[in-house]
Amino acid sequence: MTTTLVDSFAAQLLDWFDHAGRHDLPWLHPRTPYRVWLSEIMLQQTQVKTVIPYFARFLQAFPTLPDLAAASLDDVLAQWSGLGYYARARNLHATARACVERHGGDLPRDLDALIALPGIGRSTAGAILSQAWGDRFPILDGNVKRVLARYHGIAGWPGLPAVEKQMWSLAGAHLPEARMADYTQAQMDLGATLCTRSDPACMLCPVQSGCVALRDGRVDELPTSKPGKALPERTALVLLAANAAGQVLLQRRPPSSIWASLWSLPEAADHDSARAWFERHLAGEYDRAEALVEVPHVFSHYKLRMHPLRWRDLQARAAVNDNADLRWVSAAELPQLGLPAPIRRMLQSL
DNA sequence: AAGTCGGGGGC
DNA sequence: GCCCCAGACTT
Known part of the structure; x- marks a missing residue:
């Protein structure tokens, strides 16, 4: 060799x-x-x-x-x-x-x-x-x-x-x-x-x-470039739930796949599952959500279009306090947490 | 051999 | 937009 x-x-x-x-x-x-x-x-x-x-x-x-x-x-x-x-x-x-x-x-x-x-x-x-x-x-x-x-x-x-x-x-x-x-x-x-x-x-x-x-x-x-391939696109709803103190509810992502184990915003594929998650964890009206501007993000293998939904002055249901993968976080705590870059930007822009 | 896994820089 | 960057790991 x-x-x-x-x-x-x-x-x-x-x-x-x-x-x-x-x-x-x-x-x-x-x-x-x-x-x-x-x-x-x-x-x-x-x-x-x-x-x-x-x-x-x-x-x-x-x-x-x-x-x-x-x-x-x-x-x-x-x-x-x-x-x-x-x-x-x-x-x-x-x-x-x-x-x-x-x-x-x-x-x-x-x-x-x-x-x-x-x-x-x-x-x-x-x-x-x-x-x-x-x-x-x-x-x-x-x-x-x-x-x-x-x-x-x-x-x-x-x-x-x-x-x-x-x-x-x-x-x-x-x-x-x-x-x-x-x-x-x-x-x-x-x-x-x-x-x-x-x-x-x-x-x-x-x-x-x-x-x-x-x-x-x-x-x-030279070197010969990589054979190109079209990036697939995915969309997701991201839930931006704030309480009366201005804290935002974060969820730990699963231990595998994208952004594994990082703290991020709760994510849902569509409004039905978003509503179900909301009603299980939060006290308030899902339909009073404020739809924020879309946040696009490109990975090496697909493009993600995030649609943030925001609520203010929400309260958590009991399930949140018993869940180690959910926590209310203030703006001051964000620097100490492992967040995906686009989510960090999204939270800092609020 | 192809797919998964981030984010930013260069053009 | 597209490709690349001091790649490794899984399927």
């Missing part, structure tokens, strides 16, 4: 990295296993600029891996709120606890042991081992896929298993004998700053002399 390909790719990349790489990223100072792991999880499908403020706040709340393990899932989700892909937060928490129980409070320095932990796949495991310890393992994220597709002139969407398999092989073949931490960072810096998706700066590229796509004039068509 890590057979050495006799070329200058890694050497040229490292030379470039020394003077042109991003040496100021917060997770590099210091570059500890915990900070590398946390940054890698946050950076999954998420851009650096988005991650930086979350990374700082998260570390302040949970300075060490044992701190994270000792925290409640709710507190972790609150720190994660707005970052998306909330399974990452649940997996992060579960992995912290597993490390305390099985690995002495540290991340294991072993590829298979890392991959066995929730939320860590082959690429993230390679990134952790190479960056935290300098161990010789490849990564294959969006940056590396784009660089390899162009450098080797590989056609086909990189999400296809056959293409991905070929890229893993090439990524392993390019590994240098030393400086693995810098090499891993250098690949991502190259993809993020020069070998960008649109308008790449090929004339500044340290590996332009060996790039097949540049030689053949195919830079703009």
Whole structure:
């Protein structure tokens, strides 16, 4: 897997990295296993600029891996709120606890042991081992896929298993004998700053002399983009029930599917089920609802049109007080709760 | 091999 | 609007 390909790719990349790489990223100072792991999880499908403020706040709340393990899932989700892909937060928490129980409070320095932990796949495991310890393992994220597709002139969407398999092989073949931490960072810096998706700066590229796509004039068509598909649309009624104190009734979402375990507004597919839910939990007239303007929200795989219904000065029925998944929340409490981003915006705009 | 899982940025 | 982003996991 890590057979050495006799070329200058890694050497040229490292030379470039020394003077042109991003040496100021917060997770590099210091570059500890915990900070590398946390940054890698946050950076999954998420851009650096988005991650930086979350990374700082998260570390302040949970300075060490044992701190994270000792925290409640709710507190972790609150720190994660707005970052998306909330399974990452649940997996992060579960992995912290597993490390305390099985690995002495540290991340294991072993590829298979890392991959066995929730939320860590082959690429993230390679990134952790190479960056935290300098161990010789490849990564294959969006940056590396784009660089390899162009450098080797590989056609086909990189999400296809056959293409991905070929890229893993090439990524392993390019590994240098030393400086693995810098090499891993250098690949991502190259993809993020020069070998960008649109308008790449090929004339500044340290590996332009060996790039097949540049030689053949195919830079703009590689990597092959994902085959498109029309997004399905769904509509939902969201219930915005306020009491006399101005508190809003929130409901914890189910532990699986979208926005799992987050606090959100009660949701119903249609007016019949909305009315039934309302009458079971609240004292008041459903038909006095005020229909607010539609709130559209786009996920990766469907589009959701939310239709908020608002009531004021409602009272709860007894069932609400006995339900651990329902609670009245004041505006001041919102920052401490894990809410989906569009729901948080909706509540803050009131 | 395809679907699920967020939110934001770039064009 | 569409695609992508330091992907992993389930079916």
